[in-house]
Amino acid sequence: MRLFGRLSQEQIVFGLALLLCLAFAVALPGFLTTSNILNLIRSVSILGILGVAMGLVVIGRGIDLSLVALMAVSVAWTMTLIGSGMSLAQALAIGLAFSLFIGAVNGWLVAYVEIPAIFATLAMGTLIYGFGRYFLFELDVAYMPEAARPLLWLGQGTLLGVPVPIFLFAAVCLGGYLFLRYARSGRYLRAVGDNLAAARITGVPARPIIVMQYVLASMVGYSAGIITAASVASMNTRLAISTYVYDVILVVVLGGIGLSGGKGGIRNVIVGTLLIGVLLNGMTIMDIQYTVQNVIKGVILLTAIVIDTILNPRDEQTAQQGDI
Amino acid sequence: MRLLKTGIIAATFALSAGSVLAQEGIDDPTRAPYYDSFAGKRVAYVPVAMGFDLTEGWAAGLREALEPLGMKIDVRDPNWSTDAGAQAITSLISEKPDVIVVHNPDVQSYARLLKRAEEAGIYVVQVNMRSSYSTDVFVGADYVGMGERIGQRMVDKCSPANGGSGKVAITQGVLTAAASIYQMQGIKNVLSKHPDVQLVSNQAADWDSTKAKNIAATVIQQHPDLCMITGFWDVMDVGTAAAIKESGKDVYLLTQGGGNRMACDGLSNGTYSEVVVYFVPGQARDMATMIKHLVQNGQAPGTTRTTLFTPLDFLTKDNMTAASCWDLPAKG
Numbered sequence: 001m002r003l004f005g006r007l008s009q010e011q012i013v014f015g016l017a018l019l020l021c022l023a024f025a026v027a028l029p030g031f032l033t034t035s036n037i038l039n040l041i042r043s044v045s046i047l048g049i050l051g052v053a054m055g056l057v058v059i060g061r062g063i064d065l066s067l068v069a070l071m072a073v074s075v076a077w078t079m080t081l082i083g084s085g086m087s088l089a090q091a092l093a094i095g096l097a098f099s100l101f102i103g104a105v106n107g108w109l110v111a112y113v114e115i116p117a118i119f120a121t122l123a124m125g126t127l128i129y130g131f132g133r134y135f136l137f138e139l140d141v142a143y144m145p146e147a148a149r150p151l152l153w154l155g156q157g158t159l160l161g162v163p164v165p166i167f168l169f170a171a172v173c174l175g176g177y178l179f180l181r182y183a184r185s186g187r188y189l190r191a192v193g194d195n196l197a198a199a200r201i202t203g204v205p206a207r208p209i210i211v212m213q214y215v216l217a218s219m220v221g222y223s224a225g226i227i228t229a230a231s232v233a234s235m236n237t238r239l240a241i242s243t244y245v246y247d248v249i250l251v252v253v254l255g256g257i258g259l260s261g262g263k264g265g266i267r268n269v270i271v272g273t274l275l276i277g278v279l280l281n282g283m284t285i286m287d288i289q290y291t292v293q294n295v296i297k298g299v300i301l302l303t304a305i306v307i308d309t310i311l312n313p314r315d316e317q318t319a320q321q322g323d324i
Numbered sequence: 325m326r327l328l329k330t331g332i333i334a335a336t337f338a339l340s341a342g343s344v345l346a347q348e349g350i351d352d353p354t355r356a357p358y359y360d361s362f363a364g365k366r367v368a369y370v371p372v373a374m375g376f377d378l379t380e381g382w383a384a385g386l387r388e389a390l391e392p393l394g395m396k397i398d399v400r401d402p403n404w405s406t407d408a409g410a411q412a413i414t415s416l417i418s419e420k421p422d423v424i425v426v427h428n429p430d431v432q433s434y435a436r437l438l439k440r441a442e443e444a445g446i447y448v449v450q451v452n453m454r455s456s457y458s459t460d461v462f463v464g465a466d467y468v469g470m471g472e473r474i475g476q477r478m479v480d481k482c483s484p485a486n487g488g489s490g491k492v493a494i495t496q497g498v499l500t501a502a503a504s505i506y507q508m509q510g511i512k513n514v515l516s517k518h519p520d521v522q523l524v525s526n527q528a529a530d531w532d533s534t535k536a537k538n539i540a541a542t543v544i545q546q547h548p549d550l551c552m553i554t555g556f557w558d559v560m561d562v563g564t565a566a567a568i569k570e571s572g573k574d575v576y577l578l579t580q581g582g583g584n585r586m587a588c589d590g591l592s593n594g595t596y597s598e599v600v601v602y603f604v605p606g607q608a609r610d611m612a613t614m615i616k617h618l619v620q621n622g623q624a625p626g627t628t629r630t631t632l633f634t635p636l637d638f639l640t641k642d643n644m645t646a647a648s649c650w651d652l653p654a655k656g
Contacts, residue, residue, distance in 0.1 A: 280538070
């Protein structure tokens with residue numbers, strides 16, 4: 001046990017992903033080919049981008065349960081606007097503005113009204129979906145109108161033989177990494193997540209930083225939505241009431257970003273995303289039923305958490321604060 | 325002679341009197357009872373969810389046919405929640421509308437409730453997805469037959485004897501929906517007789533286009549010589565189509581749906597190769613006709629059982645016309 005005692009959850013999950021990769025490569029012909037690996041990463045790149053958005057919030061000791069609902073509604077509204085004849089750029093700007101505004105409201109509720117993030121964003125998610133369904137669009141699925149065809153490249157195009165969503169995932173990861181590492185507000189974000197009171201005493205503008213983290217998440221979420229819409233030429237607003245947001249949290253937590261805040265980085269999101277990607281791809285190749293896939297996904301998640309708990313017992317601080 | 329003359333004169337008078345009457349019009353004796361039988365009657369409509377082409381199309385068709393007669397259409401939208409749907413039906417049973425139109429999420433959930441509704445004196449019309457309990461009317465596709473015809477298309481297109489690779493894949497919606505279960509039965513009936521056609525993947529995508537896309541991408545990648553994918557809903561198969569397009573392979577995409585405009589658009593721009601259509605306005609009309617029949621005759625609910633299978637159209641780019649698909653009415 002001591003030998004493994006230094007392993008972090010990130011390394012454990014990465015190890016699990018490698019192990020699975022190895023097993024699939026031996027057992028499944030056609031798994032370890034360039035095209036399949038590209039396909040594997042492409043299929044989870046949107047999940048990964050959302051993971052970065054969620055990761056930023058969780059590092060700041062928050063959580064954003066309205067992330068997926070906001071993404072679905074703002075992008076569906078953008079599509080509806082384009083369909084009704086608005087120019088592409090203007091519709092995109094309005095959708096983004098709507099998304100940022102809701103993000104700011106989320107942040108304000110958490111930072112200034114001091115509602116726990118989990119309740120504020122849970123309520124906000126339901127509110128946005130209902131609002132969108134009633135006022136902004138009529139049908140569950142918003143199709144991409146002809147005028148929005150230029151966007152399709154973002155979701156379906158390739159660059160140097162590699163699908164574009166992979167580049168976008170990489171770009172978002174790089175952006176997130178640079179932000180957390182080099183931007184002053186990025187470091188403040190981590191400080192606020194680690195210990196709000198201490199950060200405030202040392203002069204960090206804690207409340208504006210909290211608002212910023214939700215605005216950032218909604219911005220990244222909006223771009224993930226545009227890529228989703230581009231990749232299937234439509235936006236399914238039912239995502240808003242599906243369990244997709246828990247998949248996003250799964251990626252974040254699995255990768256090793258603690259829900260108690262202040263820990264982890266973009267690398268954890270990438271590792272978590274890869275494990276999920278390998279799992280889903282392998283199970284689809286094996287033609288395992290969707291319901292069984294969920295069971296296996298759940299078991300793997302629990303295994304990762306159990307291994308982590310054994311190797312890295314709760315420290316004093318987490319024990320006192322609790323995980324959320 | 326004199327008698328004849330009098331007769332002619334009398335006849336002329338009678339005729340002219342008659343034509344005067346005809347100019348004023350005679351009342352159709354069946355008219356008043358017809359309208360009286362509908363005035364103030366209530367129809368409650370419980371779909372799986374509003375907000376997509378099928379359920380909106382049925383609602384629009386029912387409104388169009390029944391509201392001018394003075395009937396009231398009352399929509400209860402459970403928004404994909406079976407619980408909320410069951411609650412809606414339970415409360416409707418005590419509110420006692422004259423007719424309940426129900427779109428079942430699966431074969432079991434509403435069965436007992438529908439029986440209770442009929443016992444409470446409410447006509448129950450089921451649309452497109454059947455419950456295990458049959459009620460006064462079922463209007464919808466014959467899914468087993470549809471599955472058999474789709475299976476036959478797979479054999480025709482893809483059997484090695486006909487020049488295909490023999491590899492086919494299926495993307496279902498959710499496994500428990502009547503549409504999925506019955507269709508799989510039909511497809512299996514055919515494929516079991518044709519061992520040369522191999523089902524390489526049979527997955528459920530939860531009616532979601534992103535999942536459908538990821539499944540299709542992986543399957544095509546594993547089987548580059550895949551001949552056909554058949555999906556169970558055109559809205560979901562937008563994702564399947566995107567995966568096929570990205571792969572650059574020539575995979576035949578056979579999908580199905582209610583024949584909304586988007587299906588024809590998809591055929592003409594090459595998104596789908598073929599769409600099996602159960603024409604939604606036709607189904608709405610069938611429902612409305614059956615409702616009119618039941619309400620006019622006033623027989624006790626549950627005394628007769630009528631099934632109306634919707635005729636199926638196998639639409640391709642070549643055989644579709646401007647009238648093959650329908651548009652949702654703009655919301656006023």
